[in-house]
Amino acid sequence: MLLTVDLALLLEKLILVIVVVFTSLGIAMYTTFAERKVAAILQDRRGPNRAGPFGLLQPLADGMKLFFKEEIIPNFSSKFLFILGPALAMLTACMTSAVIPWGDKVELFGRTISLQIADVNIGVLYVFGVVSLGVYGIMIGAWASNNKFSLMGGLRAASQIISYELAMGISLIALLMITGTLSLKEMVVQQQHGYWNIVLQPLGFLIFLVCAFAECNRTPFDLPEAENELIGGYHTEYSSMKLGFYLFSEYINMFVSSVVMATLFFGGYDVPWFDESTLAPNIAAIIGVTALMIKVVAFIFLFMWVRWTIPRFRYDQLMHLGWRILIPLALFNMLATGGVILYFNK
Amino acid sequence: MQALTNKAKQVSRKPMNFMEKMYLPAIFKGMMITFSHIFKKKPTINYPEKQRPFSPVFRGLQILNRDEEGRENCTACGLCAVACPAEAITMEGAERLPGEEHLYKEEKYAAKYEINMLRCIFCGLCEEACPKDAIYLSETFTPADYQRKQFIYSKNDLLIPHPKENPEEYQKALGNRPQKATSN
Amino acid sequence: MSRPVQFNNTIKFEGIPEGYMGEGFMATNFEKVVSLARKNSIWPLPFATSCCGIEFMATMASHYDLARFGSERVGFSPRQCDLLMVMGTISKKMGPVLKQVYIQMAEPRWVIAVGACASSGGIFDTYSVLQGIDQVIPVDVYVPGCPPRPEAILDGFMKIQELVNAEGLRRRHSDQYKALMNSYGIQ
Amino acid sequence: MDIKAYIALSVALFTIGVIGVLIRRNAIIIFMCVELMLNAVNLLLVAFSKMHALSNVAKASATFASDAQIFVFFIMVVAAAEVSVGLAIIVMMYRNVHTIDVNFLNRLKN
Amino acid sequence: MSEHILLPEGSIEKQTTTLNLGPTHPATHGVFQNILELDGERIMKATSTVGYIHRAFEKIAERRALYQITPLTDRLNYCSSPINNMGWHLTCEKLLQVETPKRVDYLRIIIMELARISDHLICNSIVGVDSGAYSGFLYVMQFRELIYEIYEEVCGSRLTTNIGRIGGFERNFTNAAFEKLEKFLDDKTGYPAQLREFENLFTRNRIFMERTIGCGPITGERAMNYGFTGPNLRAAGVDYDVRVHSPYSSYQEFDFTVPVGTTGDCYDRFLVRNQEMWQSLSIIKQAYQKVQAFKGADAEIYHADVPAYYLPEKKDVYTKMEALIYHFKIIMGETEMPVGEVYNSVEGANGELGYYLISDGGRTPYRLHFRRPCFIYYQAYPELTQGGMLSDAVITMSSLNLIAGELDA
Amino acid sequence: MLTNEIIQQKLTDKFGDSLTDWQVPFGMLTFTAPKEINLKVLQFLFDEPELKFNFLTDLQAVHYPDNKGAELAVVYHLHNWVDNIRIRFKVFTDINQPDVYSATALYQSANFMERETYDFYGVNFVGHPNLIRILNVDEMDYFPMRKEFPLEDQTRIDKDDDMFGR
């Protein structure tokens, strides 16, 4: 059965995969640059401006430098796991983008190509599953570093991600009750024809946003790598490109969660008050992708803006927030949504 | 503890009200503050291209002064070396020989005058100690360098350019401030 | 008030020392690109013990903004940093720690001794102070001053950039470099 | 696919779990072996449900084919509950006696 | 069971991990080592090691003339070196019985309070940085640059100022310095506006409050027993302030309050420091008004008229023999030194900064001891952090404002 | 109002003639106590309800090499915050047997200060919980602040000592 797959389709998907992965990598690279620039702007500074025009080559310089830096694998640590850690982090970060609908469809060479790698009917769950695996990269790396600071970072990461996944899942359930589907593509289509989900699920979105911050290890939830407490947290012992992988995976995660949030709550590639179907599909696709990217950029800016503004939590307060505030709130949101749906369906 | 003075004033430490307990208003307020800084004028000085003005009394790299005829002012009295808390100044005096009056202002002069810039802490005590208007701390910061031996600044490195032989450089060293007989 | 003399324009400066020009300096284009990349992405490790650390804060802050050189990612893990900025007095008690940090750094690594104390002990010519960190680790650039102005720190930083730019990929494998390391007892 | 293949696979996994329980002294590993055994059973259940999926009985009832999978869910529920309690116990034990050796824990009853 | 199992050594006791915080840990902002015994994230025991930048100040001071010790005091608490300088000059003046003119007092107060602001500003913004918010730090640092510019106008240096001489200042304040001071004090664009913004950013933010409230608390009695002084003591509720208790440099003429806290936790320390900055601003404004009241020849007074201890004017040195002799005597340290011992203290940014000077009449002090507040209250650190979390230890450390230079001397 | 005279009176009432060398340099009451009773004096000053010297401002030592038999002086600065009065008292000890009772039981703050004093002068504080070197390296085998030891780092080579008249 697998052999009967259309070869052209396979090729098309392969190209899409490559494009998506490299786009995420490129965007992640430039997100690092954006982070530095945004931080600088928010802090009355200039930010990197020496490498290339306006410092645009800065990420390339960083990447190149990391690439040619000496690899240090500490004694007494498991070499394989030490390398596996960042690789896993990178892998899981990249995997999520497979089910994201980047746009509607384009027509090329007489074929209609959907701008989604795989429209699985359990898309949301897939994202959720992959995200829940992301912590392994951190934990394995932290363990293999054989350093107490790293270990603490790994432990913090694990407990944080498990705790916030629950609230995230429950807040998603409320959303799923409204959409009635797990497929991301269908959700976008629904939002194109109706309201954006943010209108229906503001509380759910808020919880999801907070949990997304936590899952990406961004301030105020950046405990696993809290510079002032744990030096570098789980990546204290990493040098060269392995460190680069960790840093990159953080930014890819940020990018992907921005995309997911845009798709789930902000209509994905939908442009509000505008009917794309009147346009030629290719132009509509371009507009759609652009719209999605604008939303994503807004989210990434939000991530950074928050990071450079507020202090981080303490470990127990983080747990308190997750278990005692977000989960009850998410449960309440779920129940309320269910009640409202029942009331209107009667 | 009882109050020790009548000036004590309790700092405000009121418990959080509901809005503050919600996290978000305060976070939002903070974010607005950071956002407003986007539109602020950036105080950054692009250093190598532009330089921040130093104060006229800035204590930088030392300079050995000459008088108008280009004679060295230093008389090798050694007060600067004594005053230097870092013991960075090394000096050897010599008697002025006849015929050297155009070189040295006083009967004695410093045959060797070295400052170890790595030791120097730019406290300005040498300038203060000098009774002969000979050593000044200029508005130039000492540049970094690659090797340790580069930092022993000898007399040639410290002397101001000769006003007669090299008037342009001399004017540069004098700077653009109106000149007047100064004290201290 | 102001002095009769404003500037010292007979500043002493010499280029990159001989040692760095030897083998490995025959930079191919590729090496040039790598050097350029390294030059613009020097992540400092501030080993700040005293006053100069405070001036380093000023260097990082808005007025001087070290970030312009691509160096605001200050790391405290020696593995991740390229430039060890030793700022402040290093006492004899601290010396072994400093050496340990240097050993933990990944190649290529550079060291800049900021301020009089780190470079030579400064005014603290005493029984407890190391008279210059070059007694324990090799130093690439010295920045005089106590503490140096942020401009001077930036100047030292740009000297390091020049050095990085001039250094090929192979210098770290050269015999000369190994001999230098051996002279400090670092393998 | 022959159902026997699935049976063999599940049984093999199950046996590995049993052997693990027998040869290891680390409480956590023993715990993990139990998880492995549960999973072996889960796999078999799903296989069986698929075996019956196209039978006449299955066609008659809309849910017949899913029953086994529901069963798997419940097993997972029990496993998750068990893990949470079990790990809590192990952590507590470790706090108090600083060992996770089951042979040692065994002695604690005296 | 074939093998006999014994309880592992010490196993029933609490199992802890040992974490080595420092000496190069970012949170130490200097160099101390704290060996923490952790149970999970909770600190069971802390052991501090100091001395990583011990520079033997007191030994050096025994070989230096009085005026040469000023650069040394710069490097004690380098965040607020002018206070150290002034304290040292005040001590010398007490020993040499030099009376300073009022204008000098007021100018000194301006400089000292500026220094206090620049110190508290760093400390509080570093508390912010250690709790994860970086921007506030960079905002206030811009205003510290303004303070440095003022220093630079007066003494020619930014950080290690070596400002002032025994009996006054080395030069009069220029108009540029006063302009910069006005710019700094401006209510709209100067530091007050920034301080308000900084408070908005932190004080009522729940995350920050939760991080700091109840973190590293100490009662007034314990604090006193531990030798706390300064903001840290006042945060614990004891209103001891050297400026009020034994006013020096005409502090008694100024109207200011002493902010005190209640629990002595990090939040109180933060608030007290913030309030002190407001008080300092008010003191500076008052002092500036008083300074402006001097007109004409009075406005040229910047040192006491003590030719035996204050260097004569340079132009006199070049021309007058008498001035030259005094000049030589002072520089060589051959001044008349009374025999005696004197203890003098000022309110440093960290607390009571004391100078215990024993003079045997020689050119250098026979013994000079600095009472360094940091050094004394750092020993409470294990008690402050015990039972807290690792993050608390970090915040406590920065909110204590431990300056390594002052701590290790 | 507490004055120096009252304090002196109270102390002499309590300890009699064992306290000697009363002086008031620059307004601060100064006296000397035998080293055996230093704790008793401290305790008295601490406990006496009218004196209440419960803040130990400073503690350090001074080395007088010419003062044979009592080379080391440990100097305590005490402060009464309520009445705002300071006193200073000294304890002399032989350098060959520098045992002085530790004040740590009374003042927690004495802990580091005594360690520092030990580090610098080798004063052996009897009863101190952890009397080890604090600022210097543990391996140091002399007490650097004593007058006979030089200040300079002996390994420094780039200085010509003849230059300086020290």
Add this chain to the structure above:
Amino acid sequence: MNITTIIFILLSVMALGSAIMMITSKSPVHSVLWLIIVFFAISGHYILLNAQFLAIVNIIVYAGAIMVLFLFVVMLMNLNAETEPIKNYRLQLVGVVSGCSLLLIIIMALNRLDVENVVEMKVGDGGLIKVLGMTLFKNYVLPFEISSVLFLSAMIGAVVIGKKDMIADKK
């Protein structure tokens, strides 16, 4: 030998191999990681059986949560190969032998059994969420609710056990 069979064999080898590695590896961390691979293989089997939902839930629950917990506990206790208690060789051998005999017995018993049914792969909608949901909330509502009570009690139990202060109070 079609592609399904190949995948089946591959996944089975992966599962069995990792399972064996899990029980034999010295370091508990490695054991945990091997077990995760086993779970992935089993999830692969589920997908092969067209039970996608189950597959993803298996990953989320087992790999994403339970194994993270295991890893967390192992890291928390800082267990590694050195601290691993080792059973003596003879007992291990006895364990292996008895395990293998168990396997033999079951296989013998199954051989007697005469099932020739074939598992239908990649077909059937029994694994789809809609169907599962219907079944779960129509036929199995009561067990579902009871399981929620079980969860709650497990949660409370875990919290009670994990609470440190209670132990301290008793002491």
